[in-house]
Amino acid sequence: MGHSIAKVCVLGAGTMGAGIAAQVANAGVPVLLLDRTTDGPDRSIIARSALERLGKAEPAAFMSKAAARLVEVGNFDDDLGRVAECDWVIEAIVEKIEAKHALYARLEDVRRAGTAVSSNTSTIPLERLIEGRSEAFAQDFLITHFFNPPRYMRLIEVVSGARSNPDLVAAVSAFADQRLGKSVVACKDRPGFIANRVGTFWLQSAVNAAFDLGLSVEDADAIAGKPMGVPKTGIFGLVDLVGLDLMPYLKASLTASLPKDDPYQAIARDEPLILKMIADGYTGRKGKGGFYRINREAGKVKEAIDLATGTYAKARKPMSIPAVAQKDLRALLALRGKAGAYAWAVLGPTLAYAAALVGEVADDVLAIDTAMKLGYNWKYGPFELIDRIGADEVAQRLEAEGHAVPPMLKLAAGRSFYRVEGGQRQFLGLDGEYHPVTRPEGVLLLEDVKAASKPLLKNGSAALWDIGDGVVCLEFTAKMNALDGEVMTLIAQSIALVQRHYKALVVYNEGSHFSAGANLGQALFALNIAAWGEVEKLVRGGQQAYKALKYAPFPVVAAPFGMALGGGCEIVLNSDAVQAHAETYIGLVECGVGLIPGWGGCGELIQRLSENPRLPKGPMPAVAKAFETISTATVAKSAAQAQEIGFLRPSDGITMNRDRLLADAKARALAMVEGYTPPERPLFRLPGAGGRAALDLAVQDFAAKGLATPYDTVVAGKLAHVLTGGDADMADGVSEAELLALEVEQFMALVRDVRTVARIETMLATGKPLRN
Template identity: 40%
Template structure:
């Protein structure tokens, strides 16, 4: 198989630039090219440039670099890495792609320009290099028509979803000429190196994801228009309520761009003359009218929603689809929805909504639109795919649906749902009828929740389900009876090969007394010979949102401060025992990792982090300081080592560490920035594909064991305490910030408390102290702060509004 180290991207637009940026994120060599302008801008003319000037000839590609640089959300893990992208244009610099292992075309969505570019690429590409087209709808085989056999064998489609860094799905589209080894190579590379969820599609219009999504959107919008549902009502019914993102339907169209949606729908309508639902894809006149007005959504500032300054501040007015005027928000209320929202479990909630649909027009809307999309997805087999698993993955990975269409259908009951479809004259795919006739009651066969088999529509039978190689599912292991211990908030799971997993599963994985209790149980088990080490990891939306503030506040304000103190001290002791554990402990953070979530990671011997990991010690925002080892670890890691260098002044390093915590800095750009901020160390690994995180953390444990892990001494290691000199310097900096109006009086109080701890207290002379000495200072200061009314106000504000209070 080809080893991909150098990537060339041709087309520096939004998509091409995003692909190039993500390849840089993955540590690859990247060349980015674009076309040459055919005319000068007024500014270029004024500056005396000509069409032969290099600056002019590279104008488009430089504009692409600017888009990468200014992209929001950020396209790059590290803004400085943009300098690694080599740029040029396709007329002067095509030789730059000659040694590329993978060449990605991402130019204008028109067949002839793509074909012309393929001819140029063939003249310079090295034998064996892979060439792909990033297109959302043009037939892949048509793009490579006329090229040599070797070119066609190494050519395929790679459809990234925008933005490429963040959206997990990558559709790989081979042609009849594509070598299967090329499909395997690009799929494995995209999975492991780029961190993508790969679905192999057939070369049909809009492939899998956009084909189903386009129909779903068209059906939803069409039903709303025909039956008088408002924009606000539709969005309240098609978002998180049914397991989809908050953007729901119309907010999503505003985000994507109404012009983009129209372009996709028109192309799809033209490309599908034989689709039985073709007329459903026709664009409604109301939507055409929006585009005619220039109301294109977020990019134009107005679409289905318009931001308005109201009496209460910023308001989002929704479009009245009948009058075509925007109206103030009304917050739709449906009795059925109110009851459904009390059901946390999504499958149970969906069954409740559909089973009770006739009681409420909200239920009718959900049922009538959902049934049509489910049936349509089934009828697309075998046209767009032979696999129900791939269709479900495409919708989950590409559009952040919690369940794919066949998973939803299973949830509702296949036979019961099919009957509801028949009652409405919704055509059911023959293969579904055949499955039901043979006694198949579900698309997926499950054993205690674990998928063990899946219906194969082509073979008309159940086939064994094989999980992706190199991926560990904690839920699957649980279903196999590998859960060693469990309480309401945490579990211990056997990962195999003697590796234990300490899993949080509380709400937002906030640390509470039950998690602490399970942590002590984990340490007890690790004393047994059968366990060689442990992973601290879970598979939720976020690794850990910090301490459960409700538990802390309830103890203090409920007249039982000793219970809060016992929990706080017990968790601090637990984390220190993690740090000094004789066997290696590896943390596997991902997503949001805040406060105590960071501290449990700092306590581990090593960390294997997902690329999209956003870490921060944010305790000062709730009127506290890190008290589970966070202050101590920052001093130990980022101050103490510099004292060992003769003549080095540790104060600047202390000030930098202090600023990170005092300003609650979060690695908003991901794990690379977490290393720069000091939350991760240089030898901590970053994994691009989060699905592989627990498995990779397990590998790290076994590697550390094989290398002969040397544990930290039971008493820890010496930590350098600067003492009064540091306190004076840091407090002077804090005072300046207060005088400048950057922080409040209470912020200054908190910062001084933090300075006191990080400097090792009121020591007259710098000295080396124990880790426990620092831990005692943390606990002492945090115990005092939690009693302060202003701290309690901050905690209450977070619990009630989710927003920090600066009192």
């Protein structure tokens, strides 16, 4: 393609610019972050302060300390010439056309020809941005609209102009996809592009309807949140999150740039209460509160505002939505009273608006659905929602209320927007024909495999799929991908099947998280009826299954993402190799519920740490580090950090784009097939009683400082017993089997303690650890 990107410059160190710079650095690419020049000894203080804030940001902007070191700061007057060192320049300054034009004029003089220049604008059309610029600048210019926060939001909207060099646009898009981990959606040069155009309309409709119907914010969020596949924040919680002050700004921008007959113009209105809230500093979570606030004077009480009176009161439990209506959109819309009326007032106009925009903002329904799912975290895109209700039903209801039925909705009459034909997912095009949903090269999704085939093996908690080229995929399917006896059974069956007919196995799924660990609810039930034998059977069964995977005569590659905790972490540790998504949050967290790792996690972590060149040699350093990591329930906040902590080896791979994880893991597994031999069983050199005494002293010191609770010291003592080798003769070393037996012994001692039961009960009830 001829356009490689080895260094990036970001102009503007505000929230978005700084966040974009951090994500470029997370990709391992050097980045120059510039902002305005100030008087005084440090002329780059604006950019430098932004970098300092990034280092303290929560959630973290950087994936590792190494990434933070890749950002260099400067200012527009002293350092703009260094743009010539960069292959992509991203402008992220204030949304004022005059300021952007002035900066572009200066850029023309310093950038290398052929260097990509893009704006992170969300409101200004591309054609206006390049007014007065040279033909060469126009050819190298595009819009790359990131979403906030840039590390965590997967969507990037890419807009190219009539004169943009298609090769350059393709190179930037490929970099954004493969290196920055973004899902690229090509948009037309229209106001608000896709996500903010539909999203602003949706939020405005929802806020208007809540005021008009006299609904409380709690009830509105309950109706227009989870049942619609919207994040649990709901409408008002989401506005609090992004900031109330953003709404009038987006409204002003869209009303000024959209045609007068656009449906948004008819619903755009300012609520006096919201304007007053903004004026008083109630701009949402970044301000004194918003529609919800935490009243610290009353002892951290969550309060909600009354939309009629503007007064705050303790947030109350919202109206009850029937179980069927929480899962079936048609049932939700059919509810009598305010619930059904509000659901339609939000969905009806929004879905009609999205349907009217096909061809206007994007070429197909797929782009609009992808933008809304990734830009606003919707579970289903607008056209997937229409399919769940029925296109005919939506059209009939719009018609009955005197609203125009968009041509795209009429086109779908009697059909759905999506279908699976011959194992291939297809979407309805503007031409009235179905077209295949195609994936970029290097993207393999389990949902596509599942549409085209049946599982090789399946039970209530797991399934095994053939993903081609002799590789199979083990998928967890229980809630939160929790692990239980059925998963262990399927692992055993899978190993036998792969041995006979396949080459390698990948552990992967497409849930929200890889696995939250063992099924605690099931464990608690067994503890409450004192079924100790069943608990021990589960622990031993897990050890056997995981070790059978580790020593199988074929490669096993784990592909974790999101949370990989407890038993979810242990299956990763027992795999031959790991291909982790960059956003993997991995840890052995059992001590938080009064337990210790029981499925081989102790030995596996010691082994990894003993191979770590950063730690001194000898039995104690690896054991001390493992003890610290496990006893404090440390969770890595990224795959890069997991390598620093020791959960992942330096040789394990990291994939930035979630959609590329399965293909990368499969490729890694295939590369290991030829000449593969299982690992040798380790013999551990552990520090014994002397090492245990040192660990006990450290725990007592923590307890004396109030950093460890009384039961923490008990749990830590059991952990220390395992990690130091129990009562084994240190001269002979400790075999893996002996270490596993120690895990079972100490695990079973802890489950019999009522304080562990109390911790598990609290975790299940509140999601928070009990500090007993």
